[in-house]
Amino acid sequence: MRKISGSVTAPKGFLAAGIKSGIKENKLDLGLIFSKVPALAAGVFTRNEIKAAPVEICREYLKDGRAQAVIVNSGNANCLTGQKGFNQAVDITKHLSARLAIRTEDVLIASTGVIGKPFPADKIIAAIPELVNKLSRAGDITVAKAIMTTDLVLKKIAVSIKIGGWNVKIGGIAKGSGMIHPNMATMLCFLTTDACIELSALRKALRDAVNESFNAITVDGDMSTNDTVSILANSLAGNPRIKPGTKHYRIFYDALKYVASYLAKEIAKDGEGASKFVEVEVIGAKSRSDAQKIADRITNSNLVKTAIAGEDPNVGRIASAAGAAGVRFDADKLEVYLSGLKIMGQGKIYDQARAQARRLLQNQAIKITVNLNAGKGAATKWTCDLTEGYIKINAAYN
Amino acid sequence: MRKISGSVTAPKGFLAAGIKSGIKENKLDLGLIFSKVPALAAGVFTRNEIKAAPVEICREYLKDGRAQAVIVNSGNANCLTGQKGFNQAVDITKHLSARLAIRTEDVLIASTGVIGKPFPADKIIAAIPELVNKLSRAGDITVAKAIMTTDLVLKKIAVSIKIGGWNVKIGGIAKGSGMIHPNMATMLCFLTTDACIELSALRKALRDAVNESFNAITVDGDMSTNDTVSILANSLAGNPRIKPGTKHYRIFYDALKYVASYLAKEIAKDGEGASKFVEVEVIGAKSRSDAQKIADRITNSNLVKTAIAGEDPNVGRIASAAGAAGVRFDADKLEVYLSGLKIMGQGKIYDQARAQARRLLQNQAIKITVNLNAGKGAATKWTCDLTEGYIKINAAYN
Numbered sequence: 001m002r003k004i005s006g007s008v009t010a011p012k013g014f015l016a017a018g019i020k021s022g023i024k025e026n027k028l029d030l031g032l033i034f035s036k037v038p039a040l041a042a043g044v045f046t047r048n049e050i051k052a053a054p055v056e057i058c059r060e061y062l063k064d065g066r067a068q069a070v071i072v073n074s075g076n077a078n079c080l081t082g083q084k085g086f087n088q089a090v091d092i093t094k095h096l097s098a099r100l101a102i103r104t105e106d107v108l109i110a111s112t113g114v115i116g117k118p119f120p121a122d123k124i125i126a127a128i129p130e131l132v133n134k135l136s137r138a139g140d141i142t143v144a145k146a147i148m149t150t151d152l153v154l155k156k157i158a159v160s161i162k163i164g165g166w167n168v169k170i171g172g173i174a175k176g177s178g179m180i181h182p183n184m185a186t187m188l189c190f191l192t193t194d195a196c197i198e199l200s201a202l203r204k205a206l207r208d209a210v211n212e213s214f215n216a217i218t219v220d221g222d223m224s225t226n227d228t229v230s231i232l233a234n235s236l237a238g239n240p241r242i243k244p245g246t247k248h249y250r251i252f253y254d255a256l257k258y259v260a261s262y263l264a265k266e267i268a269k270d271g272e273g274a275s276k277f278v279e280v281e282v283i284g285a286k287s288r289s290d291a292q293k294i295a296d297r298i299t300n301s302n303l304v305k306t307a308i309a310g311e312d313p314n315v316g317r318i319a320s321a322a323g324a325a326g327v328r329f330d331a332d333k334l335e336v337y338l339s340g341l342k343i344m345g346q347g348k349i350y351d352q353a354r355a356q357a358r359r360l361l362q363n364q365a366i367k368i369t370v371n372l373n374a375g376k377g378a379a380t381k382w383t384c385d386l387t388e389g390y391i392k393i394n395a396a397y398n
Numbered sequence: 399m400r401k402i403s404g405s406v407t408a409p410k411g412f413l414a415a416g417i418k419s420g421i422k423e424n425k426l427d428l429g430l431i432f433s434k435v436p437a438l439a440a441g442v443f444t445r446n447e448i449k450a451a452p453v454e455i456c457r458e459y460l461k462d463g464r465a466q467a468v469i470v471n472s473g474n475a476n477c478l479t480g481q482k483g484f485n486q487a488v489d490i491t492k493h494l495s496a497r498l499a500i501r502t503e504d505v506l507i508a509s510t511g512v513i514g515k516p517f518p519a520d521k522i523i524a525a526i527p528e529l530v531n532k533l534s535r536a537g538d539i540t541v542a543k544a545i546m547t548t549d550l551v552l553k554k555i556a557v558s559i560k561i562g563g564w565n566v567k568i569g570g571i572a573k574g575s576g577m578i579h580p581n582m583a584t585m586l587c588f589l590t591t592d593a594c595i596e597l598s599a600l601r602k603a604l605r606d607a608v609n610e611s612f613n614a615i616t617v618d619g620d621m622s623t624n625d626t627v628s629i630l631a632n633s634l635a636g637n638p639r640i641k642p643g644t645k646h647y648r649i650f651y652d653a654l655k656y657v658a659s660y661l662a663k664e665i666a667k668d669g670e671g672a673s674k675f676v677e678v679e680v681i682g683a684k685s686r687s688d689a690q691k692i693a694d695r696i697t698n699s700n701l702v703k704t705a706i707a708g709e710d711p712n713v714g715r716i717a718s719a720a721g722a723a724g725v726r727f728d729a730d731k732l733e734v735y736l737s738g739l740k741i742m743g744q745g746k747i748y749d750q751a752r753a754q755a756r757r758l759l760q761n762q763a764i765k766i767t768v769n770l771n772a773g774k775g776a777a778t779k780w781t782c783d784l785t786e787g788y789i790k791i792n793a794a795y796n
Contacts, residue, residue: 050721050729080714080729082746115714116747225718302700306789316478316513320623323448331448331478348480349514386700388786395708395785 001255004169007156008033009140011169011194012236017134018142021127023075023113023120030124031143032096032131033070033190038106039234041067042203044210046227052079053086053119054109055226057093061105065199067232068106070190071096071131073124074149074175076113079225088121095125099132110188110228112149112175144173147188151175155266161255163248166239168195170252172259176217176267186224187214189263194237195252201244205253206231213260217268217382229260268382273389276308278382279367282322285377290327294370295381297325305386308366313357315343322370329372337369399653402567405554406431407538409567409592410634415532416540419525421473421511421518428522429541430494430529431468431588436504437632439465440601442608444625450477451484451517452507453624455491459503463597465630466504468588469494469529471522472547472573474511477623486519493523497530508586508626510547510573542571545586549573553664559653561646564637566593568650570657574615574665584622585612587661589629593650595640602642603651604629611658615666615780627658666780671787674706676780677765680720683775688725692768693779695723703784706764711755713741720768727770735767 009016013036021030043062045055061067071092078085093107100107111119134142144154158171174189191206210229242248269277280298285291298304301321307314318336322329336344339360343353360366407414411434419428441460443453459465469490476483491505498505509517532540542552556569572587589604608627640646667675678696683689696702699719705712716734720727734742737758741751758764 048718048721049723049725049727050717050732077714080717080742080745080747082744085746114712115718116742117749225714225721302784309789314512316475316623319448319478320446320513323446323623325447327447329447334448344478344514346480347478348483349478351515386789388789391704391707391784391786391789395704395710 001159001161001258004158004160006158007140007144007171007173008190008192009137010158010171011192013037013194013234014192015135015137016139016143017131017136018139018146019127019131019134021073022123023073028142028146029073029075030127030131031072031146032135033143033192034100034135035068035232035234037234037236038066038068039232040065040197040199040202041108041230041232042206043108043228043230044207046224048225050080050225052077052111052226053081053089054078054111055228056086057089058108058228058230061108064105066106067108068102069096069100070108070110070230072110072147072188072190074112074147076111076117076119077115077226078111078119080116081119085119088119092121092124095128099128108230110226112147112186112188112226115225140173147173147175149175150272151270153266153270155263157259157262159255159259161251163195163239163242163251166237168237168239168252169193170255170259172263174263174267176270187227187267189214189229191229191231191259193231193233194235195233195242196235196237196239197233197242197252198244201242201249202231202233204244205256208253209257209260212257213264216380217264265382268384271384273387273392274384275387276385277365278308278384279380280383281367281369281380283369283378284371284373284375286375287377288379291377291379293327294322294325295379297321298368298370299381299383302386305383308361309385309387311358311361313338313343313354313361315349318368318370319344329374333373335371335373339363339367399557399559399656402556402558404556405538405542405569405571406588406590407535408556408569409590411435411592411632412590413533413535414537414541415529415534416537416544417525417529417532419471420521421471426540426544427471427473428525428529429470429544430533431541431590432498432533433466433630433632435632435634436464436466437630438463438595438597438600439506439628439630440604441506441626441628442605444622446623448478448623450475450509450624451479451487452476452509453626454484455487456506456626456628459506462503464504465506466500467494467498468506468508468628470508470545470586472510472545474509474515474517475513475624476509476517478514479517483517486517490519490522493526497526506628508624510545510584510586510624513623538571545571545573547573548670549668551664551668553661555657555660557653557657559649561593561637561640561649564635566635566637566650567591568653568657570661572661572665574668585625585665587612587627589627589657591629591631592633592635593631593640594633594635594637595631595650596642599640599642599647600629600631603654606651607655607658610655611662614778615662663780666782669782671785671790672782673785674783675763676706676782677778678781679765679767679778681767681776682769682771682773684773685775686777689775689777691725692720692723693777695719696766696768697779697781700784703781706759707783707785709756709759711736711741711752711759713747716766716768717742727772731771733769733771737761737765
């Protein structure tokens with residue numbers, strides 16, 4: 001596997017475009033990804049009980065396992081907009097499919113932005129001709145920009161792998177920032193590949209890759225109504241069809257997981273107001289589930305995250321968060337490491353390690369390791385620190 | 399029931415003192431509450447797996463259901479201080495009991511402050527003579543000050559009730575601020591009463607009152623290693639002994655719950671950096687447990703709490719937090735009210751209510767009501783907003 005330039009248009013047969021439709025004031029806010037031929041498709045969506053209209057529509061349209069286009073807007077989530085918002089989103093897929101001369105059910109749709117404001121479908125429908133006209137391989141940059149909300153950094157990647165001698169490519173773009181939580185929150189990710197792959201293999205690969213990547217990140221513990229990760233696989237690479245459980249599947253899955261993990265980490269690094277990237281690794285738990293609960297609790301602790309923002313080696317907050325996860329463990333066996341430095345064990349904090357810990361906290365990337373010394377369960381989560389910048393963004397956002 | 403002046407020394411036979419022992423620089427940091435006669439006693443403690451030494455000791459000492467004194471320090475939590483810290487805390491109870499001429503097991507101990515720093519037991523032991531000498535009825539103010547850490551407001555209350563013609567009093571002080579969560583976090587509360595009551599009734603009343611009060615508040619979702627609520631009941635009111643399940647028990651319990659709820663709300667109002675008090679009421683859930691999960695999720699949502707800080711009527715964040723609680727519900731039946739104003743229902747946000755909602759958010763106290771319209775389960779939680787002040791306090795705290 002090697003990284004290559006580009007993103008969603010790196011695989012064969014994909015085009016993209018991003019334009020200003022007027023939802024936002026003079027900013028890119030509408031994007032399109034298009035495969036020249038019908039593609040197999042799969043999606044993973046938010047588990048929030050409140051689901052935005054586009055999420056409901058994608059779940060319905062993806063039942064047949066195929067799609068050919070993805071239209072996405074920022075600036076309005078089309079969520080809690082009632083039957084009207086749902087009908088508007090369906091209308092958009094109808095207009096776009098007519099313009100592209102494809103089936104309506106082959107148009108996926110996604111939205112991100114404020115919840116509960118009337119959805120400006122008219123602006124989007126009016127912009128469809130321009131959007132389609134601008135489709136190009138170079139449009140991967142503008143579509144990636146069009147999905148950004150409070151993101152500061154454009155998130156994109158592409159990789160190339162060999163499947164039975166054929167070159168297969170996978171590309172992706174994502175947006176994240178606030179509200180990122182293990183259950184994928186206000187997070188959109190669009191993946192493309194020219195791989196030829198069985199639908200069951202594509203669906204499994206996407207589900208597993210999301211669990212190992214986007215579901216491992218948290219910015220503020222909130223989970224959005226619009227989270228969407230989708231993949232289109234158009235077979236144009238010409239490789240022998242990838243079947244589940246094979247060596248070729250493993251190569252494809254590893255590459256997809258790499259792409260998803262890369263984008264997930266980019267999202268955590270770019271969390272609202274974030275100044276530091278934090279990896280929390282829990283090992284030695286009785287089960288993976290126990291390890292996940294503790295990693296969740298630490299990555300969602302405001303006290304841990306403000307301590308890291310302040311470069312304050314407040315190990316007690318890490319231990320206390322671990323202890324509050326609802327998992328039974330022996331406090332005397334608990335060990336905590338900060339970027340490799342042992343700072344707690346045998347029921348006490350190593351106060352003498354405080355000065356060195358403080359120096360380690362000056363780094364941009366921090367790793368916290370918690371060892372329960374009780375078994376082989378392990379989990380890793382990624383997050384960012386909690387700064388005044390987060391409050392500024394979220395108290396003023398309208 | 400009526401509110402009276404004073405706090406822990408309002409009930410008969412109680413004295414208190416707070417002094418500067420030198421743990422903090424020139425601040426009250428050591429306190430004592432003392433009953434002239436041995437009292438029945440009960441305690442409720444943190445459920446964090448990491449428990450501070452004083453918590454372990456109190457649990458042991460309270461097995462016999464009696465106590466006569468409570469010593470408490472701020473400035474150091476005596477947590478994750480290993481066997482040494484445990485032994486130091488025991489030493490303090492020995493020195494104090496000798497000075498007071500009472501049993502060692504009748505001394506309760508509590509600590510609050512930074513975790514994992516060596517515990518300055520020598521300073522406390524050296525200060526015991528002065529602490530005991532200063533015991534007085536007026537000492538309830540200094541002991542309440544001695545337990546404050548980042549608290550801005552002194553939290554105290556006393557009430558008087560009639561039990562079978564006799565005047566019975568209940569008093570209490572508390573400290574809270576950061577880390578307050580449903581499972582009682584870095585929160586200390588000391589209650590006193592001159593009621594004559596059976597031990598089983600006292601224990602049940604305290605447990606239930608804590609569940610309805612301190613376990614209903616959250617500031618930042620973290621749960622501390624030192625949380626302690628204790629009560630001493632010294633029988634000096636002379637009332638007929640209160641037995642479980644009686645009318646007298648109900649009168650006593652209601653008053654105790656009032657005292658605990660008052661102190662809990664004071665803690666939520668004084669959350670670190672808080673500018674607003676927020677009550678979240680969930681009704682119409684299938685079960686109380688469902689309602690609690692949703693109320694927890696909303697009170698712990700950074701996005702909801704920053705929106706309130708910014709006086710931004712971002713109803714979508716409330717609905718989204720409700721939907722992320724892991725409770726199944728019908729989004730179309732969900733109704734959300736902001737301080738009585740209906741702002742969401744029938745699957746959509748009432749955008750036209752936004753201006754009025756914005757005005758309501760300018761108040762100091764905000765009430766959010768969520769109705770699932772699915773049953774009779776209900777729960778109420780209290781919290782505060784999330785401001786830049788919280789970050790400032792917690793990123794810089796050392």
